[in-house]
Amino acid sequence: MTHRCVHAIPLLFIISALVFLLIHAAPGGPLAIYLSNPNVRPQDIERLRHALGLDRPLWEQYWSWLAAFVRGDWGYSFSDGRPVASRIAERVPATLELVGVSLACAAALTVPAGVYAAVRRGGWFDRVTASASLAGMSLPGFWFGLVLQIVFAIHLGWLPSSGRATPGADDFADHLQHLVMPAAVLAVVLASGWSRYLRGSVIDVLGQPFVVAAAARGASRQRLVLRHALRNALGSLVAIVAVDAALLVSGAVVTESVFAWPGLGSLFTEALARRDYTVLMALLMLSASAVVLFNIAADVAHAAIDPRVAR
Amino acid sequence: MTAVSGRCLRRTACVILTALAAVACRGRVNPPSNDLLIVGYDREPDTLNRFSTHILEDIQSCIVEGLTTTDERMRVVPLLAAEVPTVENGGVRLHTDGRMDVTWKLRPGVKWHDGTPFTSADVKFTVDVINSPAYNPESTDGFDRITSVDTPDPLTAVVHYREIYAPYDIQFIRGALPKHILEGRDLDRAQDYNRSPLGTGPYRVVEWKAGEYILLERVPHYWRGDEVPKVRRLLFKFIANTNTRINQLKSGEVHVVALVPWDKYREIADVPSIVVTKTPGNAYEHVTLNEKQFPPFADARVRRALMLAVDRELYARTILDGLAPVAHGPIQPVSWAYTDRITKYPFDPARARALLDEAGWRPGADGIREREGRRLSFTLITQAGYAIRENIAQAIERQLRDIGVDVTVQLHDGTAISSIWFEGRFDAMLHWWQMPSDPELTTFFAADRVPPAGRNINYFRDDALTELLYASDRTVDRRERKALLERAQAIISEAAPEIPLYNVTRLDAVPATLANFKSNPTNVGIFWNVHEWEIK
Numbered sequence: 001m002t003h004r005c006v007h008a009i010p011l012l013f014i015i016s017a018l019v020f021l022l023i024h025a026a027p028g029g030p031l032a033i034y035l036s037n038p039n040v041r042p043q044d045i046e047r048l049r050h051a052l053g054l055d056r057p058l059w060e061q062y063w064s065w066l067a068a069f070v071r072g073d074w075g076y077s078f079s080d081g082r083p084v085a086s087r088i089a090e091r092v093p094a095t096l097e098l099v100g101v102s103l104a105c106a107a108a109l110t111v112p113a114g115v116y117a118a119v120r121r122g123g124w125f126d127r128v129t130a131s132a133s134l135a136g137m138s139l140p141g142f143w144f145g146l147v148l149q150i151v152f153a154i155h156l157g158w159l160p161s162s163g164r165a166t167p168g169a170d171d172f173a174d175h176l177q178h179l180v181m182p183a184a185v186l187a188v189v190l191a192s193g194w195s196r197y198l199r200g201s202v203i204d205v206l207g208q209p210f211v212v213a214a215a216a217r218g219a220s221r222q223r224l225v226l227r228h229a230l231r232n233a234l235g236s237l238v239a240i241v242a243v244d245a246a247l248l249v250s251g252a253v254v255t256e257s258v259f260a261w262p263g264l265g266s267l268f269t270e271a272l273a274r275r276d277y278t279v280l281m282a283l284l285m286l287s288a289s290a291v292v293l294f295n296i297a298a299d300v301a302h303a304a305i306d307p308r309v310a311r
Numbered sequence: 312m313t314a315v316s317g318r319c320l321r322r323t324a325c326v327i328l329t330a331l332a333a334v335a336c337r338g339r340v341n342p343p344s345n346d347l348l349i350v351g352y353d354r355e356p357d358t359l360n361r362f363s364t365h366i367l368e369d370i371q372s373c374i375v376e377g378l379t380t381t382d383e384r385m386r387v388v389p390l391l392a393a394e395v396p397t398v399e400n401g402g403v404r405l406h407t408d409g410r411m412d413v414t415w416k417l418r419p420g421v422k423w424h425d426g427t428p429f430t431s432a433d434v435k436f437t438v439d440v441i442n443s444p445a446y447n448p449e450s451t452d453g454f455d456r457i458t459s460v461d462t463p464d465p466l467t468a469v470v471h472y473r474e475i476y477a478p479y480d481i482q483f484i485r486g487a488l489p490k491h492i493l494e495g496r497d498l499d500r501a502q503d504y505n506r507s508p509l510g511t512g513p514y515r516v517v518e519w520k521a522g523e524y525i526l527l528e529r530v531p532h533y534w535r536g537d538e539v540p541k542v543r544r545l546l547f548k549f550i551a552n553t554n555t556r557i558n559q560l561k562s563g564e565v566h567v568v569a570l571v572p573w574d575k576y577r578e579i580a581d582v583p584s585i586v587v588t589k590t591p592g593n594a595y596e597h598v599t600l601n602e603k604q605f606p607p608f609a610d611a612r613v614r615r616a617l618m619l620a621v622d623r624e625l626y627a628r629t630i631l632d633g634l635a636p637v638a639h640g641p642i643q644p645v646s647w648a649y650t651d652r653i654t655k656y657p658f659d660p661a662r663a664r665a666l667l668d669e670a671g672w673r674p675g676a677d678g679i680r681e682r683e684g685r686r687l688s689f690t691l692i693t694q695a696g697y698a699i700r701e702n703i704a705q706a707i708e709r710q711l712r713d714i715g716v717d718v719t720v721q722l723h724d725g726t727a728i729s730s731i732w733f734e735g736r737f738d739a740m741l742h743w744w745q746m747p748s749d750p751e752l753t754t755f756f757a758a759d760r761v762p763p764a765g766r767n768i769n770y771f772r773d774d775a776l777t778e779l780l781y782a783s784d785r786t787v788d789r790r791e792r793k794a795l796l797e798r799a800q801a802i803i804s805e806a807a808p809e810i811p812l813y814n815v816t817r818l819d820a821v822p823a824t825l826a827n828f829k830s831n832p833t834n835v836g837i838f839w840n841v842h843e844w845e846i847k
Binding site: 026027028029032033034035036037038039040041042043044045047048051076079080081082087090091094142146149150153154157160161162163164165167168257258259260262263266267269270273274275 | 546765
């Protein structure tokens with residue numbers, strides 16, 4: 001465990017260098033947005049380039065970014081001049097709320113759907129969930145989100161179409177109303193993949209000799225499925241969930257954009273469009289660290305669920 | 312097992328349905344009122360400091376006022392100035408050695424929101440700060456020609472220019488910085504000011520919630536009188552996704568959306584609670600022909616042939632849905648410098664073919680014209696994500712093929728495309744220029760203003776035109792300047808350095824109950840007269 005954490009450090013350094021190179025290689029830079037204004041003259045561009053330190057050699061820019069980053073100084077946003085750390089911090093609650101609720105809902109959908117479909121393999125429920133999952137996985141999130149908006153916000157008028165709260169009226173019910181559609185989109189997309197995976201694993205486990213043996217010993221069907229099959233199948237599902245859980249840190253880029261959700265995902269979209277290098281670097285390093293850490297956490301969790309893995 | 316799972320499923324379904332029922336009370340929709348008007352805004356501002364921001368200044372203009380502004384017909388009108396200085400009223404003095412003095416008389420009785428009087432010292436401070444190396448404003452255009460500012464009294468600022476600067480009347484359109492709170496501060500990091508600027512305008516910032524909204528509230532003693540503005544609060548919601556923004560407009564969650572994309576017009580045209588106003592813009596969509604990258608464009612016959620081969624009237628009727636008129640040149644009808652006495656190019660593919668024949672471009676085996684082994688084949692780049700632009704690009708591709716010209720359309724994201732054109736790495740580009748309210752054309756057409764020195768990305772050279780344009784920049788007398796610019800427009804239309812397509816007409820959606828709304832063709836935006844707005 002410690003070993004893996006230590007290994008992660010050089011990995012993150014390599015990722016940081018690659019990401020830095022990639023975002024600087026993308027055409028346009030933080031100053032490209034100024035070019036469309038005819039009042040901004042070449043001498044203005046040069047002056048700003050120098051002020052932002054963009055006229056220095058790339059390695060030097062990377063080095064000064066890295067030296068500051070490891071000391072906890074994430075720099076200032078190229079777009080609004082505020083500290084990157086506070087720009088990120090103010091977006092964290094919205095993303096944790098949306099992704100947290102979506103993960104929980106997705107898990108709540110996945111377990112019954114995946115298990116029941118496995119137990120009733122080939123039955124109507126299995127066929128329905130198979131089609132629904134296929135649809136959930138293939139529907140583009142932005143399209144699904146817009147359809148929900150048209151139905152529930154414009155035609156039925158039940159729910160607000162986007163945003164996180166009604167300004168000035170953000171009580172709990174209002175908050176919940178705003179959360180329903182984006183969380184539903186995200187949860188459906190996540191659950192579609194997870195439930196197919198869980199169904200497969202449960203079917204696998206149900207065919208194993210120890211389950212057959214347990215059945216022969218007279219274990220009830222309920223005990224067989226929930227204690228033996230589900231517990232064994234969950235271990236491998238955890239690894240998939242852990243990767244998706246990185247959304248907690250990266251933000252759900254598409255869903256947040258469609259629902260104007262003020263989380264890390266929409267900050268990323270905005271920073272990308274403006275080539276806000278400092279914000280992009282910080283967000284990408286957070287996501288990379290989260291993927292690495294959640295994978296380690298998934299191994300730990302898998303070991304806790306399944307003692308064979310720990311050995 | 313069936314019973315267990317069935318129960319489990321039913322329980323889950325119950326929980327979901329209860330949750331849905333709990334939240335599915337009708338969404339709270341506030342109709343537009345004089346208490347609150349909600350604006351769907353396409354992005355979050357970077358800063359509210361008008362000199363630092365690099366996006367539209369809609370929100371800023373509700374808070375910070377300029378000495379002048381431009382009105383709905385793009386005329387420069389006084390705001391914090393008592394009048395617009397001109398040669399006639401003695402406000403502008405030209406010296407024989409080329410220097411120029413502009414005397415600004417400020418409106419008496421104007422106070423900053425904190426009660427401090429607004430004076431000429433603030434104007435002088437603004438010039439000094441912008442010209443100081445310690446601050447990084449978006450542009451120092453014009454300010455860098457100012458040698459000093461004298462303040463003989465609190466309501467008079469005399470601005471000394473080292474040379475004639477024709478757009479002097481909009482020099483302070485972005486207002487002034489309050490000396491009493493910003494003196495000695497690092498403006499790039501003065502977040503208190505940049506997030507909630509002290510202004511003289513009708514509104515002030517109450518709350519800026521990152522990623523969500525900015526809420527403005529009217530100030531108690533606005534200088535125009537306590538009875539204005541009528542609308543108490545303005546809420547700017549940041550909704551970057553166009554579809555979502557339009558959906559919010561349709562559901563009534565936002566009341567105002569500026570710059571509605573044309574392809575969304577039909578979606579909202581019939582919504583009874585909304586009026587979509589059309590305002591001729593000060594921008595034009597056109598195809599830039601880069602002579603440096605694709606030398607065949609250097610031949611005027613080729614450029615004219617391309618112009619004749621695209622049916623712009625057809626595009627305006629069909630793709631643009633009749634929302635925007637065809638443009639014939641860079642200066643738009645809304646500008647005082649516009650003239651109609653220019654060469655126009657009707658749709659005439661036969662003449663286009665004849666011109667290409669005359670220029671030596673003969674159809675090859677596949678129908679594409681060739682000359683001395685070179686094919687008349689180029690790439691047309693444009694920004695991805697704009698349905699209308701993509702359709703126009705395809706129509707051009709098709710129509711030019713009809714006269715034997717091969718066009719390949721390439722789409723790029725907005726940031727990428729800016730750097731591509733700035734470096735001149737393209738053959739042809741479909742895009743628009745938002746023109747400055749002052750009709751300066753030098754940066755777009757003078758021979759020495761190719762990148763990085765300017766925006767002549769046609770890389771077009773015409774010495775007579777260049778001379779005319781520089782002369783117009785050094786002319787303050789409007790009649791003389793108009794005559795020079797009219798001649799420049801005639802030369803440009805004759806030489807056809809680019810293909811103007813259509814005027815970028817503004818569509819703004821506002822509540823049907825909103826009175827006194829007047830849009831604005833410039834970057835000043837629709838809130839320039841927000842103090843007059845009223846929900847009836």
